[in-house]
Amino acid sequence: MSLDVTALRQQFPILKTQIDGKPLIYLDNAATTQKPQAVIDALVEFYTTCNANVHRGSHHLSDEATRRYEKARTTVARFINANVNEEVIWTSGTTESLNIVAHGLAQKLQSGDEVIITEMEHHANLVTWQQACIKSGASLVVIPISEDGELDLAKFKAALNNRTKLVAFPHVSNALGTINPIKEMTAMAKAAGALVSVDGAQGIAHGGVDVQAIGCDFYSFSGHKLFGPTGIGCLWGRKDVLEDWPIWQTGGEMIADVEYQQTTFGTLPFRLEAGTPNISGAIGMAAAIDWFMGLDQHAIQTHEKALLTRANELAADMQGLRLIGTAKNKVGIMSFLLDGAHPADIGFILDRQGIAIRTGDNCAQPLMKRLNIPGTARASFSIYNTIEEVEAFFRALKKAQTMLA
Template sequence: MSFDVVAIREQFPILSRSVNGKPLIYLDNAATTQKPQCVIDALVDYYSNSNSNVHRGAHFLADEATQHFEQARDTIQKFINAPKREEVIWTTGTTESINIVANGLSSLLSSGDEVIATGMDHHANLVTWQEACRKSGATLKIIPVTDAGELDQDVFDSLLSEKTKFVAFPHVSNALGTINPVKSMTAKAKRFNAWVLVDGAQGAAHGWADVQEIGCDFYVFSGHKVYGPMGTGILWGRASLLENWPVWRTGGEMISTVTLQKSTWNVLPYRFEAGTPNVGAAIAFGKAVEWFADLDHKAVIEHEMALLAYATKLANEFEGLTIIGNAQHKISVLSFVLDVGHPADIGFLLDKQGIAIRTGDHCAQPLMARFNVPGTARVSFALYNTFDEIDALFTALKKVKVMLS
């Protein structure tokens, strides 16, 4: 298959709307991606034709909803190359997935143990480990970030020891776009028998979430960053770990037996899926992954990298603009500051011209402190973005600079 950006754009209804009297240029894809019509249709179809609770009803609609819900799990299993379907746990998103792991980790660590995280982590992949260490008495170690915006691998090597019990790092930095060498980092941690979690919130959106290839113990990501609905996510973990991992939420579905004195827990994946799930969104999430997996990924990546290369060229030619994060390997994210104005002002003025970007600390305050900036203006491209949109962005930035000077 070849990649046709015009044909792709036609599948996304929101891209045809206007904002502030201008055609929408959506460049905030690292925050959330827009949804193709087939995903919207899948969500509407569930509520129009199959709405029912899953696993529990003794009637046609319940059976149909359950079938679609579990088929979506199978789709995710295939997408991430998980060995077993029961290892795929539905969550509300990356944050909840990480918290499930952190909750269990708190009771499995003890004083003298060490946890390694990074200086580029999203707060959801840092604060959780801070809390796990605080509750358990373990020590948190941090892999620093280089001037180029990469994880310092030499320091990582020096941090690993027999005390290391758990290592967590992002597949891709949400703030800088840096692609981390997750396979080699996992292999290093495994030499010390440490558990490894990869925050795949940005990596999965580019089709790189092959958990067997990476070799990690946990991989987590959100549906809304992979062209699916918000309020959905995945915790993948090795069955040998999840079968005995402490549960987080208790209630319906996750139990096996209940008496007035005690309870026992259900088998995987249900032991971590307490309560009524977001059934329609999960089904639509599966449709999004199915849609994305059917694309020519080589062509998609080439398109996104070409967008990044073109935007980087224009950024380097733009007087007073400084790119934050120049890693050798990046996804299509351009994070920058101007020599005039605050990033929030840049975002506000671009919005007035119909251009949507993200500004602020990107839930990565320690990383912003590392580069001594209050935040950045972040442009993030997806497969439906175009070179004309990049031209429009830099034309608008010239106006922004004049207004802020």
């Protein structure tokens, strides 16, 4: 079954935008995805019909807001195959989710312990563990990648030992597009007795995330990478791990009993959710998941692969273009350089032609240093992009190449 991309695009109002009189070609989906009308409608409907705080009021609006908010948690739990709803912790996004884990881990680590990460990390999945190790006296161990952007699994396995307390790695590299073998890596880490934290920011939008099948202890992701609102995300964690995980923030919502000299914290999931939550964001995220799961998942994956395949064909025919990240197993992320051109200049010229891409270090400075490059230009494709847009992107690239020669 093929994907009706024309009909799909009609559900995204922003795709009708004109940039300097040219139709928008949005190729910055790894940074954030656009939102279908179903998500926009869910946000508007909440604020127009039942805006109230949750878990607090004794009136109809609060009851209805609470019902929708907790229904959204159920939607997320079902989407990732959590065992119970209590394993889904609402956060502001992947970064906060990872910080919850790292903040707690810092209190458990001690000198001599080790945390393993990889050379391909986003800063959110590097600085968090770096700081946890600095605070605790533990060591941060970094696993190398190959020139094509694949993790060295032999060195990963060799680095695991009885001092390894946690292993953290991305499901998908935001800078390279590499899909890591996370089930295999998780099994290796668990065999060594380590906790496993997966940065799922780039993996969540490609379907098929099953935390039970992965076998990890934590999986973090954001709504805005999955056609949902910004400012909302989730930390999934195994219930037996989260039940005694150190408290991240304190305030309302997460309390069972308070006296002036001591506090008893509540049960999951609320013990890790302090303050008034992003209620509309959670509802919007659930709307995005419902919308996404209503699509033919096989057709989506086939379409995304076709977009990357066509981009690779055109890249192979273009003189002076160097791909950064050529792993065999990739999502639709194409990072590249043009001979003699700074990525920022490429981005500026493409923008004048209505094409939105990302330029810079992709929040992965150590990776750029490892590759000995200042940064990249990055085009990232999503389900509403077309083959025609990929071809227009390369025509614009050739124009930029001529202007910058």
